[in-house]
Amino acid sequence: MVVLNKIYTRTGDKGTTALGNGDRVAKFDARVNAYGTSDELNATVGMARLYAADEMDAQLSAIQNDLFDLGADLCRPEMDKDAESEYPPLRMVESQVTRLEAEIDAMNATLEPLRSFILPGGSSLSAHLHLCRTVARRAERLSVELSRSEDVNPQVIMYLNRLSDWFFVAARIANDAGKADVLWVPGANR
Template sequence: MVVLNKIYTKTGDDGTTALGSGERRPKNDLRINAYGTVDETNAVVGLVRLHTENTSPEVDAVLSRIQNDLFDLGADLATPETDQDLGYEPLRITDAQVSAIEDAIDVLNADLTPLRSFVLPGGSAASAHLHHARTVSRRAERLMVELSARENINPAAVKYMNRLSDYFFVASRYLNNKGDADVLWVPGKNR
């Protein structure tokens, strides 16, 4: 259980932060950037939910689950894989969480109008925010892939972020009247 009685600790005043292993790293470390961008993704999902809470309960329920999963993912990334005994079992993203995202994609995608062009971010407010979430989650994924080239990270974590951006895309179309209200790219339209 997490207990936060005092928010400021002053331990980061030197430009470092603690990982779940207790190791301190600079705040601009790639691992910190990766889980910080996962946190940023979660904040954007919070904005999306302002628009889905009352209008799309089925999407909102998945987004609620995703927000919790993103905290799990942050904990996963904040605790490097090591042979060292940490005194606890580190929280890791699981293949079941990846499968749950795939299932959610399949449910929404079944009702969508087939795409005939690329989709521009827009349409409903929820869809626009989902496109924002998609782009931030893609950045998090790129950072995680870069990190995985330097350090061991949980492969399911990278898979999760890859599927998550796909979910955001499909959900954005679903909330744009099942794709009928998508804003489509018209190549060379303004030449």
């Protein structure tokens, strides 16, 4: 259980922060950028939930919880030492990815195939879900970049990749099952 009695600690006043294993790194460290962006993504999901109802709200709630799991995973480097750890770190697992895939398939089955690229927008929920999609892509890019130099759980990258797809399909659902999608018209303003 997490207990936060005091919010400010002054330990980051010189530009460093602690990872989940206690190591101190610069606040602009690649690992901090990756999990910080997953936190930003979580905040954008919270904004989208203001417009969501029922099943989609429940799915977004599960995604928010997953994103905290993902941040916890990213903040604990050295995956090879997990078994030795006194407090085993929380790691993303395959079932979190496959749940997203099942939800994508169920939503996509109700949509007509796309015949054009679509522009972010339409309903308020759709616009917010498109913002979530773009932040998810950035979190994915930063996690992939981090994985080129440090250990990153492959499930983190798979989850973020599926999640951006989830947001895309959900944004179409939020636009009256795609009927209110805003279509791109190539060269429309030439």
